Amino acid sequence: MVVNLPPQFHEKEAELKKAKTIEEKISILEEMLAIMPKHKSSEKLQALLKSKISKYKKMLEEQVKTKKKSPVPVIQKEGSGQIVICGPPNSGKSTLLSKLTKAIPEIGDYPFTTKMPIPGMMDYQDIKIQLVDTPSLSLEFTENWVGDILRKADSLIFLFDISSDYILEEIEEALKVLEKFKIKEENTFKFNKNIIWVGNKIDLPESKDIKEIFLEFYSDKINELITISAKNYENFDLLKEKMFLSLDIIRIYTKIPGKPPDLENPYTLKKNTKVIELAEIIHKELVKNFKYARLWRNGKDKVIIAGRDYILQDKDIIEIHG
Ligand SMILES: Nc1nc2c(ncn2[C@@H]2O[C@H](COP(=O)(O)OP(=O)(O)OP(=O)(O)O)[C@@H](O)[C@H]2O)c(=O)[nH]1
Ligand SMILES: [Mg+2]
Structure with missing residues (x-):
């Protein structure tokens, strides 16, 4: 059934889109509810x-709770790299x-459930990557330690909700919060x-x-969109x-001459690391006595003889000779 809405209703709708704070949104939604005709078809x-109003009221309550100060948390880095999950509420x-990890964070069907960062370790092939869950990004309520x-x-x-009407x-x-935190440049899409x-x-x-709406606005700005169902x-x-x-790291397996390579405990290094820089990490003596390295690449048997400045690649196996 078609609902005939008065013009003021559409004006309010436009105002709602521009509303910045949750309080404003609630008051506009309440006005919209008051002016709309009340009959079966509406x-x-x-x-x-009503459900939008109650969603925003819940948000407001949670924000008030979040505001009550808590100590500034610090997360120690662990594993081969740290990836922090951030994004809008809920x-x-x-x-x-x-x-993705064994961590057990609180999950709620309302915004601002997470108040503190929570780390967890994710297995990726033969390495571990640390993930950190954070409180959501809100201009009014996200604390600076985030x-x-x-x-x-x-x-x-x-991470954003690609099913949300408010995407x-x-x-x-x-x-905007990422701009405030100096992670995004203002007025550009550079991070x-x-x-x-x-x-x-x-x-x-x-x-x-809603994915189509997102792509209309952002496809030329971002390099790639991954869509997932965390639930499933x-x-x-x-x-x-x-x-x-995204971590720009490589895994290098070392081998002692005459022995099989250690394929279980790779060194994780930054991309473009040189053979000599790996030698330095393994042992200072290896740098002093360095002559050459034997290197196996892409799972092939062919041996590459590598000098000090040879650039390593992910999954290289290396034997350093001094
Ligand atoms: N249908 C569906 N619901 C999901 C999915 N992922 C999360 N949810 C639901 O979305 C709601 C919010 O999930 P959370 O994981 O608490 O979201 P959050 O981003 O940590 O939220 P805040 O900490 O409050 O900012 C919960 O009701 C989840 O069950 C998904 O992939 N599909
Ligand atoms: Mg959360």
Whole structure:
């Protein structure tokens, strides 16, 4: 049934899009509810407005609780790299952490559930990557220590809800917080970190249309969008591969002459590391006595004789001779 809405209703709708604070949104939604005609054909719309109002009221309550000061948390880095999960409220950050690691964060169907950062270790092939769940990015309520954690990360996952009716506002606000934290440049789409753009909740049917809206606004700005369902572990293989690549690291296996290589405990190094820099990490003596290295690449039997400045690649096996 068609609902005939008065023109003021549409004016309010436009105002709602521009509203910055949650308080403003609640008051506009309440006005919309008051001016709309109340009959059978508008029941669905009334219910929708009411549910939005209660969602924002819950957000407000949570924000008040978050504001009560807590000590500044610090996360010690562990593993081969640290990836911090950030993004708008309720996007599934804690769910993602809980599915990729053994950590047990609190998960709620309301925004601002997470108040403290929570680390967890993720297995990726033969290495471990540390993930950190963070409180959501909100201009009004995110505390500055969240910025410290994001700036110290090796890379970031920006996780948003790709089924949300408010997707554009949610992303815009979270990006403004990243600007405030000096992770994003103002008025450009440049970031000083590798960022993996992840749309979550593709198990929900509405995500199909909303993904199109997202792409309309952001496809020319971001290099790649990964879509997942954290709930159903969907697309995790691809996500994990992108996470590894975002760290710009390589795994190098060492071998003692006459013995088989140690394929279980790789050294993880920054991309473009030279043979001599690895020797330095293994043992200072190796640098002093360095003559050459024998190196196996891409699983081939062919031996490469490498000098000091030879650039290592992921999965090289190396035997240093002095
Ligand atoms: N359908 C669906 N729901 C999800 C998915 N991931 C998370 N959720 C739900 O979304 C809600 C929020 O999940 P959280 O993991 O708490 O989200 P968050 O981003 O950590 O939220 P805050 O800490 O409050 O910012 C919960 O009800 C989850 O069950 C998903 O892939 N699909
Ligand atoms: Mg959370």
